[in-house]
Amino acid sequence: MSAHDDILALGKRIGQTIIGQEAMVERLLLGLLADGHLLVEGLPGLAKTRAIKSLAKNLDAELSRIQFTPDLLPSDITGSEVYFSEGGKGEFRFQEGPIFASLILADEINRAPAKVQSALLEAMEERQVTVGGQSHPLPDLFLVMATQNPIEQEGTYPLPEAQLDRFLMHVQVGYPDEKSEAAIVRLNRAEENEAKSGGSKKPAEKLAQKAVFDARAEIGKVTVSEAVETYMVALVFATRYPAKLDADLAKWLQVGASPRGAIGLDRVSRSYAWLKGRDYVTPDDVKAIVHDVFRHRLILSYEAHAGGITADQVIDRVVERVAVA
Structure with a gap:
């Protein structure tokens, strides 16, 4: 099987x-293919945790779950130096924390204070952890999926813009439809009965990490025409200089997307095109993922918040106003 077939089969499983x-x-597959991190926001019970657990179950990669709480310490994430005594001699050795896994579930990331959240910054950006002046590299395959609840504000610490910008995509999860809800109930019932009977299906063979790296190599060859590249840049600049396009946008936007937004738009668009079986990017590919790439990078004005304007509505207006080259 080709890398494309392997990734499609992984998504199907x-x-x-x-x-x-x-x-x-x-979006989880796109984050894996584009080698970026995801911030997933949704109400409890919408399968956010289950999704990355299912990815780990079907991919040959270790999963580490970190439950963020107000009393968490940075060393609880990165690890620390521990004193070992042997044969009358002692030395400090670095003991790895849960961040040293290929797949990281940072559950309810906004429940930990800024000092703990910042412990993720170097790991997410530099793919390494520095403790005691010594740098320790993280696995080649490294994906952080952080979750947060959009309605609970008590006992939470909003993520700073510097950390938000390090997430490749901000994914919003909603409720399933009625047909899917019934299927979820049936699936849960079947899993309960299987657990009670003591039976278990033979686990499927896990996909090797090499398939992901092969896919990334192919994505690196996906063509982005000058016209599509110009369109991506125009979308980014429309968030920075909105007055040139629309008076309402100028009132709604306080800060636009950073250069990471342009880079993310390019990486995710190429991954999306490849996932759809093409070796070139179209403007529709860019439009399909622009909300996830821009959603967390825009800072809205007080007027926008007061008027109930959301980041998605602002992005809709930007896409509407920016012409395809």
């Missing part, structure tokens, strides 16, 4: 246990 959340599964 994940989708068998994550019902009604096809968009989230697709």
Whole structure:
């Protein structure tokens, strides 16, 4: 099988246990292919945790879950130097923390204070952890999926813009439809009965990490025409200089997308095109993922918040106003 077939099969296997959340599964694959991190926001019970667990179950990669709480310490994430005594001699040795895994679930990341959140910054950006002046590299395959609840504000610490910008995509998860909800109930019932009977299906063979690296190599060859590249840059600049396009946008936007937004748009667009079986990017590919790439990078004005304007509505207006070259 080709790398493309392997990744499609991986997505299909994940989708068998994550019902009604096809968009989230697709974004999870895009994050894996584009070598970026995801911030997933949604109400409890919408299969956010289950999704990355299913990815780990079907991919030859270790999963580490970190439950963020107000009393968490940075060393609880990165690890620390521990004193070992042997034969009358002692020395400090670095003991790895849970961040040293290929797949990281940072559950309810906004429940930990800034000092702990910042412990993720170097790991996410530099792919290494520095403790005691010594740098320790993280695995070649490294994906952080952080979750947060959009409605609970008590006892939470909003993520600073510097950390938000390090997430490749901000994915919003909604409720499944009625047909999917019924399928979820049936799936849960079947899993309960299987657990009670003591039976278990033979685990499927896990996809080797090499397939992901091969896919990334192919994505690196996906063509982006000058016209599409110009369109991406125009979208970014429309968020920075909105007054040139629309008076309402000028009132709604306080700060636009950073250069990481342009880079993310390019990487995710190429991954999306490859996932759809093409070796070139179209403007529709860019439009399909621009909300996930821009959503967390825009700072809205007080007037926008007061008027109930959301980041998605602002992005809709930007896409509407920017012409395809």
